[in-house]
Amino acid sequence: MTTQTLKGINFSQIPILSSLARLFSKNNKTNQLADMVTTLVVPVVAFSIFMLLWSFGASQIKTSLGAVPGPAKVWEQTLTLYDEYKEEREKEVAFHERQEKRNAAKLEKNPDAKIRVRPYTGKPTYFDQILTSIVTVATGFIIASLIAIPIGIICGLSPLLYTALNPLIQIFKPVSPLAWLPIVTMIVSAVYISDDPMFEKSYLNSAITVTLCCLWPTIINTTVGVSSIDKDLINVSRVLQLSWLTKVFKIVIPSSIPMMFAGLRVSLGIGWMVLIAAEMLAQNPGLGKFVWDEFQNGSSDSLARIMVAVFSIGLIGFLLDRLMLILQRMMSWDKSAVLR
Amino acid sequence: MNTYLDLSHVTIDFPTASGFFRALDSVKLEIDKGEFISLIGHSGCGKSTVLNIIAGLHQATEGGVILNGKEVKEPGPDRAVVFQNHSLLPWLTAYENVELAVKQVFKGKKSRQEMKEWIEHNLELVHMSHAMHKRPDELSGGMKQRVGIARALAMEPMVLLMDEPFGALDALTRAHMQDSLMEIQNELNNTVIMITHDVDEAVLLSDRIVMMTNGPAARIGEVLEVGLERPRDRLALAEQPEYNHYRAEVVRFLHERHKNPADEKQSAQEDSQKDEEKPLLYAVNE
Numbered sequence: 204m205t206t207q208t209l210k211g212i213n214f215s216q217i218p219i220l221s222s223l224a225r226l227f228s229k230n231n232k233t234n235q236l237a238d239m240v241t242t243l244v245v246p247v248v249a250f251s252i253f254m255l256l257w258s259f260g261a262s263q264i265k266t267s268l269g270a271v272p273g274p275a276k277v278w279e280q281t282l283t284l285y286d287e288y289k290e291e292r293e294k295e296v297a298f299h300e301r302q303e304k305r306n307a308a309k310l311e312k313n314p315d316a317k318i319r320v321r322p323y324t325g326k327p328t329y330f331d332q333i334l335t336s337i338v339t340v341a342t343g344f345i346i347a348s349l350i351a352i353p354i355g356i357i358c359g360l361s362p363l364l365y366t367a368l369n370p371l372i373q374i375f376k377p378v379s380p381l382a383w384l385p386i387v388t389m390i391v392s393a394v395y396i397s398d399d400p401m402f403e404k405s406y407l408n409s410a411i412t413v414t415l416c417c418l419w420p421t422i423i424n425t426t427v428g429v430s431s432i433d434k435d436l437i438n439v440s441r442v443l444q445l446s447w448l449t450k451v452f453k454i455v456i457p458s459s460i461p462m463m464f465a466g467l468r469v470s471l472g473i474g475w476m477v478l479i480a481a482e483m484l485a486q487n488p489g490l491g492k493f494v495w496d497e498f499q500n501g502s503s504d505s506l507a508r509i510m511v512a513v514f515s516i517g518l519i520g521f522l523l524d525r526l527m528l529i530l531q532r533m534m535s536w537d538k539s540a541v542l543r
Numbered sequence: 544m545n546t547y548l549d550l551s552h553v554t555i556d557f558p559t560a561s562g563f564f565r566a567l568d569s570v571k572l573e574i575d576k577g578e579f580i581s582l583i584g585h586s587g588c589g590k591s592t593v594l595n596i597i598a599g600l601h602q603a604t605e606g607g608v609i610l611n612g613k614e615v616k617e618p619g620p621d622r623a624v625v626f627q628n629h630s631l632l633p634w635l636t637a638y639e640n641v642e643l644a645v646k647q648v649f650k651g652k653k654s655r656q657e658m659k660e661w662i663e664h665n666l667e668l669v670h671m672s673h674a675m676h677k678r679p680d681e682l683s684g685g686m687k688q689r690v691g692i693a694r695a696l697a698m699e700p701m702v703l704l705m706d707e708p709f710g711a712l713d714a715l716t717r718a719h720m721q722d723s724l725m726e727i728q729n730e731l732n733n734t735v736i737m738i739t740h741d742v743d744e745a746v747l748l749s750d751r752i753v754m755m756t757n758g759p760a761a762r763i764g765e766v767l768e769v770g771l772e773r774p775r776d777r778l779a780l781a782e783q784p785e786y787n788h789y790r791a792e793v794v795r796f797l798h799e800r801h802k803n804p805a806d807e808k809q810s811a812q813e814d815s816q817k818d819e820e821k822p823l824l825y826a827v828n829e
Contacts, residue, residue: 435630438600441618443647443698453643457634536634536678 216528218242272507277514280507288328295323327488333515336489339406340478340523343413344471350414351421351470352463356455358422359429376419380477383415384408384484405487412481413474420469428462429455457536464531471527475520490516547576547734548702552606553596566592568760569606572753574702577732581745583793584755584764590738593755594704597736598624610701620648623695625705629687631679637690638675641665641697648698665697666690668727685716689723696727705737709744718777721747729774742797746789747777754796767792 212224223243258273265271272280306318327335358365388408395407432455440450456463482491494512497505553570556563566589574580582590595601597608599618608615610622623644631640641662649658666675669689679687688708695703708724709717721744728735728748739745745752749769756764769789771780780786 433630435626435628436632438618438624438626439630439632441600442598442620442622442624443644444617444619445647449647454632457632537680 214529214532216525216532219246266506268501268506269503272510276507277510280504281511283504284329284508284511288330291325291328294325298323298325329493329511332489332493333519335406335487336478336482336491337519339409339482339487339489340413340471340474342406343410343478344417344474346410347414347417347470347474348421348467351418351466352425355422355425355463355466356429356451356459358426359459360451360455362430365426365430372419372422375415376423378415380412380416380480381484383412384481387411387415388485403487405482405485408485409478409481409487409489409491412485413478416477417470417474420473421463421466424462424466424469425459428459428466431462432458460534461531461537464527464534468524468527468531471523472520475516475523479516546573546609547578547611548574548597548736549609550574550593550597550606551609553593553603553608554605555592555596555601556604565760566758567596567603568762570761570763572763572766574734574736576734579728579735579748579750580737581749581752582736582738582755583740583742583745583752583797584761585757585797586740588755588758589761590755591706594624594706594736594738597702598622598704600624620644620698621701623698623700623703625688625691625695625703625708627707627710629679629684629691631687631690631694633679636676636678637666637671637682637686637693638662640679640690641694644694645697662697665693668696668730669693669723683716684712685720688712688720692724692727696731696733701734703733703735705735707738707740710740717741717744722777724748725773725775742790742793745793746771746786747775747780752789752793754793765796767796 208224213221215221219242221242254274258275261271261273302321306320309316309318354368358368388404391404391407391411395404436454436458440454445453478489479491479494481487482489483495486492486495490512494509497508497512550570550572553567554565555567556565558564570593572580582593584590592601596603597610597615599615599622602616615622631637632643635643642658645653645658645662649661653661663672663675666672669692671686671689671693674682674686679690682690688711692705692708695705709720712720725748727733737748746769752767752769753763754765754767755761767789771783771786771789
């Protein structure tokens, strides 16, 4: 393995991957062995113990849908979900082929004939649902960040505004997404009226609910970051008579980036958790709806399929956090700072 | 009036929980163009406050500062400050740090190419050309301070204000920086006000040493004219009786007549007579 790829893997900020990569790399040195034991072997052992406990514990409990599934059953369902996805894709390819053939034949008969290209409307597969969830959470999170960062900066710079907004922030921060959702649903239904809607209402409801829960950590952290800028740097900007905008972009934002990102990461974590609940209630065709549908479906496979969803949600949440960490690394000027 | 920089009866009160605290009481000082002034005194005597008032970062309660016929009301690049802990922007390289200042000061006056040359020239002046694209965290303490000085010089200030610029450096680096500063001063002949704790530094660099009494209500105790010829060489000076005389004057002021307030408490009972003399020591050198 080249040093380049090693660097790339280290950049991913996932310690297990880094250790694995080192294990297979040629310039593997013996003094790294102890390090490897801690970062690779220990987690693997812990995970194995968890699997054993799970598989033993699961077989003890009988539910109305049969025994609680163990790791083997869950893995089986993972493969089933993947097969269903492949099947659906094949159907889609077949559908497009049929359509093309039909249209070509029509054109041959009559070159002026109107042809219609219809999109494929099969049921969403598990992977489509994952994608929907990610798109929805990204929408909500980006909107929240675009609102929260400027508010945070202004609150950090102006004690007056901070005093004004702080009570509102503190009151809205602990509100559960389940309380927001009905309000959001009613408002969206009342305001978003269109004959040819660009977005599904369920998508908007979920995304806006995510936004409402994502705002607060970013606002609070940005405010703290901005208000704790080194006083000397502020004096530098005063001596230079920097304009307000230059000051914000050259001094305030760079120095508060670490705190800002700490807030953004908390926000995205909250957003992802909130999204699953929001999708269940708003019926946005993502992972939340998948879990809800399986629960309502109540087949003998349902619990195993829900557990697949649990692991997927966890894994994606983890990857989203790593993504933010990588972004933070790229944006941060202080490369020596330990980020975790 | 030919005075370049005039501090007339500068008094400042800071609001505290228990009423106003008078940090400076009627500080009066006149400085000519091209003079190098050192402010020396014990910690907490208000040296930095004087500098901050000249910089415009603080406003005097009474009296004021007139620079070249204009009253100082707010901070500005004509009074560049070199801060004790360099205060470079850590996310910018040495070059970019100087560039921020140059762009601000010479916006519309210099072309892009001229600005680039001017930035490089100033970094050259402080011997930082080799590391101009490094960020502060890759530079040593002395190098950071050099960049801080380059940034201040690049503003072409009317007065250069230095707040213990070498206070955080080790002795060898400090000596090196003092030599550099003298070299630059030889070339540019700026008007400089420097705060220092270091008696040798003050004698070596200054035309006049302004010694301040202990706070609260600190004022200027004595002003010592340093008549040593320039260019000065630290090795040659160390042997000179004149140099040692000036040094002794400052030490005497600081240690005999204006002891560190912390030590004073202990000796207060021993020599209460000396204490009575204290308020007399107010001399203005004209």
